[in-house]
Structure formats: structure tokens, C-alpha cells
Amino acid sequence: METDVPRVPIQLTHGCLIASIQLELDEEILAQFRRELLARIQADAPTGVILDLSGVELMDVEDFEALRGCAAMARVMGTRSIVVGLQPGVVSALVDLDVDTEGIEAKLDLEEAFRALQPEPAPPEAVPADDRGDGASPNSEGSGDEP
Numbered sequence: 001m002e003t004d005v006p007r008v009p010i011q012l013t014h015g016c017l018i019a020s021i022q023l024e025l026d027e028e029i030l031a032q033f034r035r036e037l038l039a040r041i042q043a044d045a046p047t048g049v050i051l052d053l054s055g056v057e058l059m060d061v062e063d064f065e066a067l068r069g070c071a072a073m074a075r076v077m078g079t080r081s082i083v084v085g086l087q088p089g090v091v092s093a094l095v096d097l098d099v100d101t102e103g104i105e106a107k108l109d110l111e112e113a114f115r116a117l118q119p120e121p122a123p124p125e126a127v128p129a130d131d132r133g134d135g136a137s138p139n140s141e142g143s144g145d146e147p
Helices: 027-044 062-074 088-096 112-118
Strands: 010-013 016-020 050-052 080-084
Touching: 010 027, 016 027, 016 112, 027 062, 050 062, 050 112, 062 080, 062 112
Parallel strands: 016 050, 050 080
Antiparallel strands: 010 016
16 A cells, blocks of 8 residues: 655756755655656756755754755766755754765755856857957057157
8 A cells, every 4th residue: 555655846947956845854755755856857957956945944864864865866967956945943953963064055045046056157258369350460560669
């Protein structure tokens, strides 16, 4: 008999997958979330993944490690992950518990995460000196300084 496991909604917005985690996490929910997230990364090829934890008021070490693992798996698939919306109490508890936050990129909100995931603009092409359009070239003679 299959039980209904609550799902973490995942949507594609501005080329990024956003997973809005608004429920109490457990092993089943996290396992299903991991499978769905990796399948969506493969199918959608997003520029990034944003894990929105604004609805999470309590998080234990195991839940955090599972989410950290999801971010690492996304990274192995070539997708950058950013965590947003961490509540001050959750942050305080994780630090007090000396949880390893290595490899976790965090921003305050979705807007900051979207900005961070925007592709860098291409640098302007360097224009060679002889193509400046002013008629001068570095090797031109008759610069006007001669009699």
C-alpha cells in the first residue's frame, strides 16, 4: 500500500528551479524531493536551483545535511544552488550545533538569489587601435608635429 507523501513544489522561473519548502521535513519527504529535484535538473537544465526555506521554522542536523546533499548533487550535475529564507532561529540553532555549512551558498531572499544566478554580461569587445574610427593609427605618419 502506497502512502501519500507530501511533496515539495518545484517550479521553473526565470530559468531557475525554485523549491519552496513549506512543510516539516522527514526522511520520506526528503528522499522524494531529492529524486524529483534531480529529475527536474536533468529535464530543465536550469541556470540554478533556489531552495526557499522561508517556511521552515525548525530544522535538525539530519534535515540540513540532506538538503546540503541535494545542493551537492545539483552541483555535480552542473547546477549552482542557493539557499534563501533561512529563519534567524534556524541559523542560530545550526551554528550552535556546529553544523558544517561548507559548500552552502545563502542569500536573504529570492530577489538576491535571482541576481546572483544571472549570467555575467559579456565583456565589450576590444576595438583595435587602428579601428577606432578617428583616422589615427598608432603607426601613422604625419601626425602634425613635423614641419
